[in-house]
Each structure stands twice: as structure tokens, then as C-alpha cells.
Amino acid sequence: MNERVELLDKALILAGVQPQVAQQLRDLQVKTSLDSTNSALRRLPLEEQHATVVLAEHQSAGRGRLGRQWHSPFASNLYLSLGWRFEQPLSELGCLPLVVALATADALQRAGLDGHRVKWPNDILLDGRKLCGCLVEMQGDAQGPYQVVLGVGVNVNMPHEEAAGVIDQPWTDLQSRLPGLSRNSLAAMLVDELFGHIQSFAGQGFAPFKERWKQMDALIGKTISTQDGHDQIEGIALGVDDDGALLLDIGDKVLKLHSGEVSLNKTKI
Secondary structure, eight states, X not given: OOOOOOOOOHHHHHHHSOHHHHHHOSEEEEEEEESOHHHHHHTSOHHHHTTEEEEEEEESSOBOGGXXXXXXXXXXXXXXXXXXXXXXOGGGOTTHXXXXXXXXXXXXXHTTOOSEXXXXXXXXXXXXXXXXXXXXXXXXXXXXXXXXXXXXXXXXXXXXXXXXXXXXXXXXXXXXXXXXXXXXXXXXXXXXXXHHHHHHHHHHTTGGGHHHXXXXXXXXXXXXXXXXXXXXXXXXXXXXXXXXXXXXXXXXXXXXXXXXXXXXXXXXX
């Protein structure tokens, strides 16, 4: 039996967001196919990017962190980008990827999911498998303001036959836990949480989120590995500092990692 395909619907998404968020939205665009929602948003004039949301049913060149491809089959998942203008200098925006990840995690919790965790800096894991990824892209002067595009990809109902041989890491989707979840409802919840989290971050920094990150941290207390050039470094994850850096206890000292790829010992995540 063929399953009914739920297409994204601008009117349904707008009806689902909180009234105060709907009032602040500059625009919400739903496209059939794009190279990527981040790229489409960045092509808009700068003055039109702030508080604009772009969604697409399909991405031909979706991307994640470190230049990776983000597999984006039609009408299966959620591909969403939000533009935002920050007055802060770049030095104060280091925690932004973590805040976007927490906003995504909280939207998923509102949708009924539990047991998911955030993996530094901005992935969402479920049962140790990747469920969501976030991509933050910035442009502006070092001292601000900064125009930022916040991209989120959520595996909602990923076709297994399409993903086989394309995705090179363990993954999962929401269909495994929340069958029948409406992508339109999830999109509205994600827009709500992104607006709320980002506005709080813009006004108060990372401090209001630090305890929540600790609750959701997939790595804290675990032995992890990361690459430093040609060398592999192993240590115990201690959480994050006030600037969003990952703290790694390697025995004789604690390193602060501001970027890079980390994995749990023996189990790539």
C-alpha cells in the first residue's frame, strides 16, 4: 500500500506557529526544489534575510558541517533555514551552533520525542544514530553586525533504499519513534523554538542554555577521540565552557576544542 505523502504547506505552518512568532516573521517560503535552503536564503538581499524562513521539499546540493553532503530526498524530511542579524561581534557568536542544536532538540521534545541527545557542536542523536544536523553560516565584519543563516535538517521519514550507500554514518529518522508525525507541525514547532532560543541568546548569551546543554549532552563523561592534524587525541569529555568549546580531559591537562570532529571510542557517531 502506498503511503500518503504530506507536502509542506505554508498556510498550515504559519497557522501552527505561536502568534508572537508569526508577527515577527518577515517571510516564510516553501519551495519544491532548491540547491540548498541555506544558499537560497543567502541569495536574498541582506535586508530581506533577517527573520525569513526558507523550506524545501528537496535539496540538490544540501550540505552539512565540514562540507559534507546532506542527503535530501523529496517530501521525506525537513530542510529549513532561518536568517538572523546579530549586532554582536563574531567573538560572541561561538555558541550559536549549540543554541541551534538545543532549539532543534526542544522542538523534537515538543513533538513527542524523548531519549535524543545533542552531540557537540550541533548534531542530534537518537539511540546513538544521527537524526538531525545543523549548519550555521555567517557573513559580516569582525566587530559586527553579522548576518547569519541557520540551517536545520531533520530525518523525518528517510527512504531506506535511497539512503543505502549514500549516508556514511549510522542514522535514524523520526518515523521509527513517531510514525505519522506531520512535517508541517514539526516545521511550526521548529520555527517557534528557533525564534525563542535565538532571541534569548542575542540578549543573554549562552548562560541561559548551559544547564540545558548539560542535560542533553551525548558526550559528557565519555571517552572520545578527535583528530589534531595527523594525531589522534583521546580523552574524557567534560562538557562545554562558557564560549561553547568542548572540554577534553587528556590526563595531564584539559584541552578546549573550538572546532573539529569527535567520536565516541570505538563507535563513530
